Amino acid sequence: MPVSIRDGRPVWQRRTPARQWAIWAAWLALVVLTVYCWQVMNRGTIWAFVEDAPQQAADLLSRSWPPAWHYLDRLWWPLWDTVNIATLGTLLGIVFAVPVAFLAASNTSPSTAILRPLALFIIVASRSINSLIWALLLVAIIGPGLLAGIMAIALRSIGFIGKLLYEAIEEIDPAQVEAVSATGASRLQVMDYAVVPQILPAFSGISVFRWDINIRESTILGLVGAGGIGVQLESSLARLAWSEVTVIFAVILVTVIVSEWVSAKVRQAFI
Template identity: 45%
Template sequence: MQKIDHHWQRFTLKQKLSRFTVYLFFIVALVLSVRTVEIIPEFFFDAPEQMVDLFSRMWPIDFAFYPISVHDAMIETLNIATLGTLFTLIFSIPLALMNASNIVASPWAHWIARFFLVSSRSVNSLVWALLFVAIFGPGVLAGVLAIAFRSVGFVGKLLSEALEEIDMGSVEALRATGAPWGAVMLKGYWPQVKPAFFSIVLFRWDINVRESAVLGLVGAGGIGVVLNDSMNLFQWQQVAMSLLAIFAVVVAAEVVVVNIRKRLI
């Protein structure tokens, strides 16, 4: 019997070469970027000492500071995050509907919606905050608007993607009954997109709690202001208190979000 040796290998020579080129490119890029960064060796090598020093200044945590400033600022931060998330819905829901190709067919509408969604996302919330502090002056309002404007892109994009993924069969069935547009939205789209909607909004709220903690650094209210003041005054024990409070709130927010989501789905 004649035996044929089949020749098989995973990559052709051309593929091997191109893969090797990609590896080489990454290594060269890594070497080049390390050389550009210019790490100052003195600062780099005494980093462990500095860290120990910083932590020793932070200890013991100044718990007495909590009722004085941290508590109210923390509530303010939560208010900024929650109000900001609620304001976001006013803009992001219409934009998401406009951007979903199975709701609005016009490519013009998609481009307009996408323009707003992308511009919202391309600006960091700190930058939005700087902008609104300049317009409305320092305080909670600037923080709320910064959070709201940054979240529009996030919520709008994810919501429109969720809308595009729904089963159009039931929507078709409702249109066939002669239901008006609003009723098709309410009975066809909404029940299907509801779990995703709450999941997205809660996730964004969770992110916003963390982001609004930082907004105070540029004067947009909340715990960030307290944190910034303590740092400027080298009150490291107070800084530690603020950081601990932020950590506790973020963990609590996580627990709350996970539990609500479990019930919704």
Template identity: 70%
Template sequence: MSEITHYSQVWRHRTPRGRLALWFGWLALVALFVWCWGIMTENTIWAFVADAPRQAADIGARMMPPRLSYVPELLVPLWDTLTIATLGTIGGVILAVPVAFLAARNTSPSTKILRPIALFIIVASRSINSLIWALLLVAIIGPGILAGIVAIALRSIGFIGKLLYEAIEETDAKQIEAVQATGATSAQTLNYAIVPQIMPAFWGISVFRWDINIRESTILGLVGAGGIGLKLQASLNVLAWPQVTMILILILATVVLSEWVSAKVRHAII
């Protein structure tokens, strides 16, 4: 009688080659982390790091209690901050909408020339921080809220343009074909088939960006672009820690309020 031997195969999540590649990947990641850590801490004075908790506790004690009498002086700068965020968002929306339509494959009149240019504008806007835009604009047009407004607008183009052109590309092609079947022109197709589909996304993106710009505009004053950041910089320069506390509380309250308004508006629209 012949004996038949049965071999049972054991299932494994990865092949031996896959496990080896994963092991080398983790080894390379650890080596990269050690190398980066060495570069970051090359000039670190560890005595200062050890003393940091005591210094933080000392500054925290000096920041209390907040100087409530300083609030009236912050109302105008706070209004300037809200103006920078609001007008900057409006300017960014106005500039981003045509860029988004040029960047979307289904609406761009030229996918070989105009679309790459529009995508470059979006990437350039997103790659430069608002503070850097503000630094450049303060040097070009001088300090003040105008530089802050333009900086916020230029920064907003990339954010709004990217999300909006992706929403345009995700529109339902059947609705567009139905409108085109009626003999509609390109402008009519855009107006009756594409725009109605992207309007909820457009308003949601715009309000979301305004909420982000509220946060970003609070620190533009640190580089001379107006707003409550100017007061924060002035208080830090003279070590007026109770005033700094009051400014931070006011900024926190403004951001929380803008977050609440943004959430309510997005919920009502979407």
């Protein structure tokens, strides 16, 4: 800790003058950056619309109430499709993410020069593209429907599950691996008896957590033609049927709450 002399006595200081000036300079730079970002954000803003926003919001809410509860009968099947999109997409993502994770982990990859960078690239590519963008691409390639939604969820899940899983693999206890290897076990047996048991709780939690996220993401894929309850939402929005939109939002909210509860219970059971 720096010391300065004042009236012939040493005085303890928290920071040196140079460090204190550096901190003030950093704060000044942050203020300048904030002002600049605010200007960029307001460059295309039409403030007349912003001033009228409270009235427009009130008008929209008045048209959204009361909810058209009779519309529920048309939502059960699309809701079931949404759950299936999330579930099948998660399972398909797991199938591809597990081998990618083992190839990406430095302690299990058979080739750290070629296969590991390739696996890491797949993980980064998957995580860098949102599920909605994947759905847009797949709808253009294979056409609208549930298959496009399932594939979009799967492609997005590969990066999420693969990243967290390969990090869990790299954090395993190497002593257990060495103990099994010392018995003369093959590489596959070492994986089976020393690596998999250590990562199984993490793998279960990651998979269920991703399924929970996919439930939410699959609700909007229908906006681009990838099936599910999003198709009904897009139809109601196009017809300005705000009372139906309210019902759809309520159904989505209840579905997400239930998926959160199921996810928490399953993670508690495995971890």
